Amino acid sequence: MGSVITAEGLTKAFGDTVALRDLTLEVESGEVFGYLGPNGAGKTTTLRLIMGLIRPTRGSVSVLGMDAWRDAVPIHARVGYVPGELVLYDRLTGYDHVDYLAALRGSARPARVEQLAEQLDLDLRRPARELSRGNRQKVALVLALMNEPELLVLDEPTGGLDPMVQRTVQGLILDHAAGGGAVLLSSHVLGEVQRVASRIGVLRAGRLVAVERLDDLRAKSLHHVEVQFADTVPAAILDPVPDLRDVVVDGPSLRCSAPQSSLDAVLKVVSAHPVVDFACAEAELEETFLAYYGAGETDAA
Amino acid sequence: MLRDITTKTLRDQGRAFAGWGVAIVLLVAMYVAIWPSMRDQPAMSDFIDQMPEAFRNLFATAGADMSTPVGYLQIELLSFMAPILVILYAVTAGSAAVAGEEGRRTLDLLVTAPVSRRRIVLEKTAAMVVGTVGLSALLGLALVVEGRFADMNLPVGDVAAAMLHLALLGLVFGGVALAVGCVTGQAGLSKGIAAVLAVVTYIVNGLGAMVSWLEPLQRYSPFYQYAAHDPLRHGVSWPAVVVALVTVVVLVVVAVLGFERRDVRS
Incomplete structure (x- = not known):
C-alpha cells in the first residue's frame, strides 16, 4: 500500500492570515481519510493545495509521488475532484460537461457515465442552471468519478444531497477504496464520513490537532x-x-x-x-x- | 462543439456574436444610407475643414476628404465607431477568458482538469483572436457589399488592410485585458485598465500632432499604428502590423507567466 498524498510542513498564508499551518499528513491507497473541521478551519485550503489550485507558502504536498503544484497536469489525469463551492457552466447540460471535460482529457465520453447517472438518479440532459444544488452536486460527482481516478478529493461532496443519495455516494466511495483507490473526504460533521472513513484527521484553526483510526474513536465512545x-x-x-x-x-x-x-x-x-x-x-x-x-x-x- | 477550450469559448459567445453581427451590418447600412446625402453636401467638407484642429484630429483622421467614399468612411466610421466596437468586443473577451471564469468560479473545473494553465490561456487567446478577426472581417464584408448599393466602389484590398489594422487594434487592448485578468484574477479591473488605456492612447494619438510634449508619445499609441498611415487609401503598413503583433505576443506571454505563478482565487 503506497502513500497517495504526502504533505510535509504544508503551510498556506493569505496575506497575514495563516489558513493552514505545518500540515503533515499521509493518505494511503485503499484508504478513505475523513478530513474534519469547522468551516474556516483550513479544509478547503488543504484540498486546493492538493489540487494545485493554490501554491504552498511553505512545505510541500505530493500526490501520487509528484509535486502537487509543479506536476499538476499529470496528477490531474489520475485524480477526481469535487470542489467545495461547486459551480458549473449554467448553459451547458450534464452531458455537455461530461463531453467537455472528457475532451480535455483527450478521450470520448467514458462508458461509466451512464452507469453513474443511473446510480445517482441524475438526468444529464438538463442544463446546469435548471438543476437543484443536489443535482449539480451529482453532476460534479459524475465528473470526478467518470475517468476511474486513483485518488478522489472530495470537498463536502454530500452537502445538498438527500439521505438516500448520500448513501449511494457513500457506496461509491467505499467501492472506490475497495478497488485500491484512495479518498480524501472533507466534512464539517463526523456523521457524513463515519460510515466510510477508516481514519479521520481533525483540523482546527489551520492546525491538524488529531489523526485517529475510526475504530479507536469508537473504542473511546x-x-x-x-x-x-x-x-x-x-x-x-x-x-x-x-x-x-x-x-x-x-x-x-x-x-x-x-x-x-x-x-x-x-x-x-x-x-x-x-x-x-x-x-x-x-x-x-x-x-x-x-x-x-x-x-x-x-x-x- | 466541446472539443477544446477554444471552440467551447466561441460556442459560449454564440448568441453574443449574432448580436454583434447584426449591430455591425445595421451600423454599416446606416452609414452607407447617409452617404449619398453627404456626398451632395460639399459644405460638409468645409465644415470639417473649419473645425478646430484639435477636434479634427480627435474625431476625424487628419487629411481625410469627406467628399470621397473612402474619406467619408474614414472620418465617420473608422475613426471612432468601428474601433469602439472592436475594442469593446476584444476587451470583453480578454477579460472573460480567465478572470471572468475565475469570478464565476468555473475556472476550478478547467484548472483541475489535466490541462496546463498555459494551454488554458493560449486556447482562450485563440478564441479572442478568432472572434476579433471574425468581427472585423464581417465589418469589412459589410462595407464592401453594402457599399455597392450606394455606388461607393470601395477598394477591396484597402478595406481588407484597414480591417487587419482594426483587428490588431482590438487585439492589443484585448491583450491588455487578458494580461491584467491573468495576473490579478479580477475581471472588472482588467476591463477598467484596458478601457482607460484605450481612451488615453486615443487622446495621445489625436492630440500628438499638435501638443508638443505629446508628440514623441504619439508613435507608441496603438491608434497611431492603426490609422496614421490611412490604410483605406494606402493599404497595409507592415511595420505597424509588426508593432501590434509584438505587443499582443508580449501581453499574452505576460498573461501566461502571470497565471502560471499565482493562486486561483476562491
Whole structure:
C-alpha cells in the first residue's frame, strides 16, 4: 500500500492570515481519510493545495509521488475532484460537461457515465442552471468519478444531497477504496464520513490537532450514565474515577458521560450505594467526537 | 462543439456574436444610407475643414476628404465607431477568458482538469483572436457589399488592410485585458485598465500632432499604428502590423507567466 498524498510542513498564508499551518499528513491507497473541521478551519485550503489550485507558502504536498503544484497536469489525469463551492457552466447540460471535460482529457465520453447517472438518479440532459444544488452536486460527482481516478478529493461532496443519495455516494466511495483507490473526504460533521472513513484527521484553526483510526474513536465512545439513588450521595462520589465528563451530582441523582474503559469503575462506585434506577446508553459517535475535539468551536450541531 | 477550450469559448459567445453581427451590418447600412446625402453636401467638407484642429484630429483622421467614399468612411466610421466596437468586443473577451471564469468560479473545473494553465490561456487567446478577426472581417464584408448599393466602389484590398489594422487594434487592448485578468484574477479591473488605456492612447494619438510634449508619445499609441498611415487609401503598413503583433505576443506571454505563478482565487 503506497502513500497517495504526502504533505510535509504544508503551510498556506493569505496575506497575514495563516489558513493552514505545518500540515503533515499521509493518505494511503485503499484508504478513505475523513478530513474534519469547522468551516474556516483550513479544509478547503488543504484540498486546493492538493489540487494545485493554490501554491504552498511553505512545505510541500505530493500526490501520487509528484509535486502537487509543479506536476499538476499529470496528477490531474489520475485524480477526481469535487470542489467545495461547486459551480458549473449554467448553459451547458450534464452531458455537455461530461463531453467537455472528457475532451480535455483527450478521450470520448467514458462508458461509466451512464452507469453513474443511473446510480445517482441524475438526468444529464438538463442544463446546469435548471438543476437543484443536489443535482449539480451529482453532476460534479459524475465528473470526478467518470475517468476511474486513483485518488478522489472530495470537498463536502454530500452537502445538498438527500439521505438516500448520500448513501449511494457513500457506496461509491467505499467501492472506490475497495478497488485500491484512495479518498480524501472533507466534512464539517463526523456523521457524513463515519460510515466510510477508516481514519479521520481533525483540523482546527489551520492546525491538524488529531489523526485517529475510526475504530479507536469508537473504542473511546462515550456512554451516558444516569443513576437515581435512594438517598443523597456525596458530591465527590465519582472523583476517583478517571476520564469522566459532564459529571453532575444533584442530591440523590447522578449523571455523567463515561468512556467504555471507565464503565467498570463507575459501576463499582455506584453499587456501593442503594440504587433506585440505573440507565446507561452509548452516545452517537458524533458526540464522542465533539467531546474530544471541541464542541464549542464546531458548527457541527 | 466541446472539443477544446477554444471552440467551447466561441460556442459560449454564440448568441453574443449574432448580436454583434447584426449591430455591425445595421451600423454599416446606416452609414452607407447617409452617404449619398453627404456626398451632395460639399459644405460638409468645409465644415470639417473649419473645425478646430484639435477636434479634427480627435474625431476625424487628419487629411481625410469627406467628399470621397473612402474619406467619408474614414472620418465617420473608422475613426471612432468601428474601433469602439472592436475594442469593446476584444476587451470583453480578454477579460472573460480567465478572470471572468475565475469570478464565476468555473475556472476550478478547467484548472483541475489535466490541462496546463498555459494551454488554458493560449486556447482562450485563440478564441479572442478568432472572434476579433471574425468581427472585423464581417465589418469589412459589410462595407464592401453594402457599399455597392450606394455606388461607393470601395477598394477591396484597402478595406481588407484597414480591417487587419482594426483587428490588431482590438487585439492589443484585448491583450491588455487578458494580461491584467491573468495576473490579478479580477475581471472588472482588467476591463477598467484596458478601457482607460484605450481612451488615453486615443487622446495621445489625436492630440500628438499638435501638443508638443505629446508628440514623441504619439508613435507608441496603438491608434497611431492603426490609422496614421490611412490604410483605406494606402493599404497595409507592415511595420505597424509588426508593432501590434509584438505587443499582443508580449501581453499574452505576460498573461501566461502571470497565471502560471499565482493562486486561483476562491
